[in-house]
Amino acid sequence: MKSFFYAAIVSAFSILPAGATTIIDTTSAPGASNFNCLGTASGCGQTFGQSFTVGSDNTLDSFAFTLTPVQGGTLDTVLRIFEWNGSDRVGSEIFSSAATTLTHTVDTLVNWTVGVALNSGTQYMAYLDTSGIGNSTTQRSGFRVTTSDSIYTGGTFGWERTADDNNWRSLNTRDARFVAAFSSAVAPVPVPASLPLLAVALGGFGLLRRRKKQASSAL
Incomplete structure (x- = not known):
C-alpha cells in the first residue's frame, strides 16, 4: 500500500509541464572565416561581440564564442553584456564575468556562465573585452564568423577599435559563431x-x- x-x-x-529552453546556435552554419584580431596587440580591436534579440525565454544561462588560436602568449578577456540600440551600447553593463585566461591552440568554443534575466523583445550585445586587465601588446586571438547574415537575423557581429576612435562597427553581413542558451523562470505549479x-x-x-x-x- x-x-x-x-x-x-x-x-x-x-x-506537470517543465520550463522551456531556447538555444541560438550558429556554430554549424555553412561557411566561415576568421576575423582578426582580438586583443591589445597593435592593430587589434580590444572588444568584439555579437548582438542578439531575446525571445520569450528571457533568462540568459550561458554564452559561448568560437575563437581562433591564441598567439603571442595567454590572453585575458572578460565577457560583458549591454543593452544594444542597433549601433551602440545603452546604459550601464548588465553583466560582467570574471577575467578568463585563454590559452587554446585550435579553434575553440569558449563558454561563459551568465544567469541573468533580460527583457523579451529587446536586443543586447555580448562582447569580449581585453582592455585594462593586464594584457600586453603581443597577445591576440580572433573570431570565427559566418559568411552570411541569413543564419541569424536577430543581431550581427560587431567590434570596437581604438584606431577607429572607439566607435562601434557592425559587420552587417555576418554573425559570430556563437551559442546562447536561454530558459524561462519556472513558476510554482499549482x-x-x-x-x-x-x-x-x-x-x-x-x-x-x-x-x-x-x-x-x-x-
Missing part, C-alpha cells in the same frame, strides 16, 4: 484540485486495511 500511494503521487506530478483528495482517499484506504489486519490477528 505504501508503495502504491507514493507511486500515485509521483505519477500525478510527472505530467497542485491539481483532485490531488489532495486522492491523497486523503489513499491514506484512508490504507488505515482501513491496517485495522482489518489487526482485527484478523486478534481472532
Whole structure:
C-alpha cells in the first residue's frame, strides 16, 4: 500500500509541464572565416561581440564564442553584456564575468556562465573585452564568423577599435559563431484540485486495511 500511494503521487506530478529552453546556435552554419584580431596587440580591436534579440525565454544561462588560436602568449578577456540600440551600447553593463585566461591552440568554443534575466523583445550585445586587465601588446586571438547574415537575423557581429576612435562597427553581413542558451523562470505549479483528495482517499484506504489486519490477528 505504501508503495502504491507514493507511486500515485509521483505519477500525478510527472505530467506537470517543465520550463522551456531556447538555444541560438550558429556554430554549424555553412561557411566561415576568421576575423582578426582580438586583443591589445597593435592593430587589434580590444572588444568584439555579437548582438542578439531575446525571445520569450528571457533568462540568459550561458554564452559561448568560437575563437581562433591564441598567439603571442595567454590572453585575458572578460565577457560583458549591454543593452544594444542597433549601433551602440545603452546604459550601464548588465553583466560582467570574471577575467578568463585563454590559452587554446585550435579553434575553440569558449563558454561563459551568465544567469541573468533580460527583457523579451529587446536586443543586447555580448562582447569580449581585453582592455585594462593586464594584457600586453603581443597577445591576440580572433573570431570565427559566418559568411552570411541569413543564419541569424536577430543581431550581427560587431567590434570596437581604438584606431577607429572607439566607435562601434557592425559587420552587417555576418554573425559570430556563437551559442546562447536561454530558459524561462519556472513558476510554482499549482497542485491539481483532485490531488489532495486522492491523497486523503489513499491514506484512508490504507488505515482501513491496517485495522482489518489487526482485527484478523486478534481472532
